[in-house]
Amino acid sequence: MPPDARPKSTGGGSHVASRLAQQDPAFVRWLLILACVAVMGLLVVLPVVAVFAEAFREGFATYWANITEPDTIHSIGLTLFVAPIVVVVNVIFGLAAAWAISRFQFRGRTILTTMIDLPFAVSAVVVGLAFMLLFGQQGLLGPWLKSLGIEVAFNVTAIILVTTFVTLPFVARELIPVMEAIGSDEEVAAVSLGANGWQIFWRITLPNIKWGLLYGVILCNARAMGEYGAAAVVSGRIEGKTQTMPLRIEYLEQSFNSPAAFAVASLLTLLAIGTLVLKVWVERLTRQEIQEAARAADTGGAH
Helix, strand or coil: CCHHHCCCCCHHHHHHHHHHHCCCCHHHHHHHHHHHHHHHHHHHHHHHHHHHHHHCCCCHHHHHHHHCCHHHHHHHHHHHHHHHHHHHHHHHHHHHHHHHHHHCCCCCHHHHHHHHCHHHHCCHHHHHHHHHHHHCCCCCCHHHHHHCCCCCCCCHHHHHHHHHHHCCHHHHHHHHHHHHHHCCHHHHHHHHCCCCHHHHHHHHHHHHHHHHHHHHHHHHHHHHHCCCHHHHHHHCCCCCCCCCHHHHHHHHHHCCCHHHHHHHHHHHHHHHHHHHHHHHHHHHHHHHHHHHHHHHHHHHHHC
């Protein structure tokens, strides 16, 4: 057959061949799926089921008595008090940091980005010790603050400070890539039309980053409610005063009151599951918005 008479491969055929080449055999796919399900069942599902089984092992009446005990009620209230404050501080910092890093080029930008990740690299216990060296009674600032009538260590203030530190990267790290991907074209156009800073933020920036912001808030809130290491160091674990839910669980377990410990643990697990459901909902809405934007772009291109 002459060279010119040979059939030429089409782009569609090469695309199909490429897809087929990337597909694993059925037994490999099923093996990987079963392995993932087995690991998740062993490491995630079974422990969660065990928590609820132990919490209700002595009946609902005992469970209810355990979670309505006054010091347990206080620990729940303290956790729900600390988490929103931490989230608000993280939102303010995250927005400011993301705006500065994604919109401006300045000396020290890389250092700032690295410092935002520092809480991920430092153990929470080390964070608690560092804050005690600063605000403890024998610390650097502790005696001076005490002379002013301000006590930070072994107080709710210390819990808020260390929890804010360990959750600091979540909102900023979610917003920085989003704002870099969006770019500043719309904001520059708004400035050229006479919009001020607040108008640009509320009408352009915030609608573009709303899902990334909400996702960061969810992660930050989940981490804040479950914080233990740093809070255990700076709080003093004072019953009825500075015990959050994780600290209360440890106290009850060490007091050989396992039913009460598992009861509080079940509440914390429910909060975690609720956070997970909200996270999945946000991800679904984000995908829907991206798909709608893609369809709108395709429609506009067709016209």
